[in-house]
Amino acid sequence: MYRNRIVAGVLAATALATGAAACSGDDKGDAAAAPAGSSAPAASPSGAPSAGGPFGPACSAVPASGKGSFQGMAADPVATAASNNPVLSTLVGAVKKAGLVDTLNSSKNITVFAPTNDAFAKIPKETLDKVLSDKKTLTGILTYHVVGRQVAPDGLGAGDFKTLNGAMLKSSGSGDSYTVGDDAKVVCGNVQTANATVYIIDSVLMPPK
Template structure:
């Protein structure tokens, strides 16, 4: 083996090791560009640390993350009754428009009890709140998105003020979980 061949082989080996290291160092610059802080008035009520905090939610899949947030307990109960926990936790890169407990409280109790008792109707309503892609705040300004239920929902707004279907307000948006982006809303959406 010649000296020239050894130098060339050594240079190739060095390049083979240096390239992944260089890419690894460069990777954060190419990371998802919408990694902004969550926004909205209800974000102040999210725990600062521990279970239910933004850092904790980022580590868990969406249904598990929601179960640790006290403001979403009615939604979590509905998701469990519909049998959607595994479906949501195993989905990849989705966006969930998550109604607060107060959003569910706007529905008369008799009507809510009827919906919670009807698994097919409950599933239809809940899957209408899920879009099969991650949506950035920029896309919310004038968006139309197909839901897992099969219908579509529209979003509008700017800055930190967005509405869904012209009536539900995003009260804490762009929360990252392990598999989803969550936008907490103040009204339960109705499939069109």
């Protein structure tokens, strides 16, 4: 029972996920895929283009303009940027329940690993609902998806990061293919918001016991 609760909670952690608008699936809120090369390059918090820009198969779903575009997300702090993408609605809802919106938006130079709504769908609704109603557990899970410094794509090759939860999180990979934790794949990475670098992942991370 405890494990199920943790699993659901992990999903909630995806709420952190922040502004990444990149997600495939059947969600009605998904934005239509933009033509290749039509999306503006992501910008760093300083306003300069991020080296290499966003990458990953789900990035094609990000609109070319508007609040949910790469350029639009770069102008807003992470929690606000995430709220502009319906694909991240579960994550945003969890962040609100945990009372972390202001904390995330005011943090400087952080990295957020954000599970998509599809990742949440892998957890039984009853279990997820229990985690969402437990603020302490939810907060612990959400903060496990946040690293207190910005991590560039090449930093994920053999990463070992201390999360805001206090626990360590590993990553591995190369090129445009990276794994975070045990098996979460980055489906759209190096997305910039005004105060964070976001990596959208296809699974919820499981905090160590």
